[in-house]
Amino acid sequence: MSDAASQCTKIESEKTRDKEVSWALLPYVEQNTILPEFYERKRTFHFAGHSIEIEQDWQNLGVAGVVWDAAIVLCRYLEEGKINVRGKAIMELGAGSGIVGILAALLGGRVTITEREVAMPYLSSVVNANMENKPDIKAVTMVQQLDWEKDLDKYDETFDVILGADVIYIEDVFPALLKTLEKLSDKRTEIYISCRIRYERDRRFLQMLKDKFIVSKVYVDIDKDVRIYKAIKR
Ligand SMILES: C[S@@+](CC[C@H](N)C(=O)[O-])C[C@H]1O[C@@H](n2cnc3c(N)ncnc32)[C@H](O)[C@@H]1O
Structure with a gap:
């Protein structure tokens, strides 16, 4: 085997x-x-003149405890100014280390960075460590629990921008993820999902998404095999 x-x-x-x-x-x-990088305890990334330090914990947290390529590609897309985040209400779903949300906050967004319960202490510590000397940014950045299957009824507002890096992978959770996107968005919300299409089921999620949203592929990173999809409510 x-x-x-x-x-x-x-x-x-x-x-x-x-x-x-x-x-x-x-x-x-x-x-x-x-990837070998998953075993690195600390990784430093540079985007838009900011340096972001991420402690990783693959051994204890698995997928939530490391930075995935889809997050790096979405950060580059943000860095290039392709998403207007300044002053906007931003939601990051399935944030893991929170690197995407941290960058969105550093670029001037009012960001809510979310994860499942199991990853919350880790996410909070990474976000806090990156905002230690940035009280103004910290003041408009929230780290909150949002398990798409359990916590959606705690959220009533819609957001200007929703970001999700590598969140398409568990088929059982696809309906809850779709419901989450529907509930947190209105017709002016821009949703950006970056992902590597690994399995046929990933395509099935995109099809489910297309039933409810107008979906376009806005970016492809061939080297990393990561695509970014933009979705707007129908
Ligand atoms: C592959 S990781 C990506 C992490 C991070 N976005 C990145 O790209 O580096 C997928 C993330 O989705 C989160 N996730 C899985 N199921 C979830 C659920 N039901 N509700 C919220 N987050 C979930 C996991 O905890 C994990 O952090």
């Missing part, structure tokens, strides 16, 4: 035993998915 196949078997048994654990740690493992 290849390494990837044995990992998949492990995931399946974890999934049967404890759905939450499998989702938190290893929802997909394929050749090249576990």
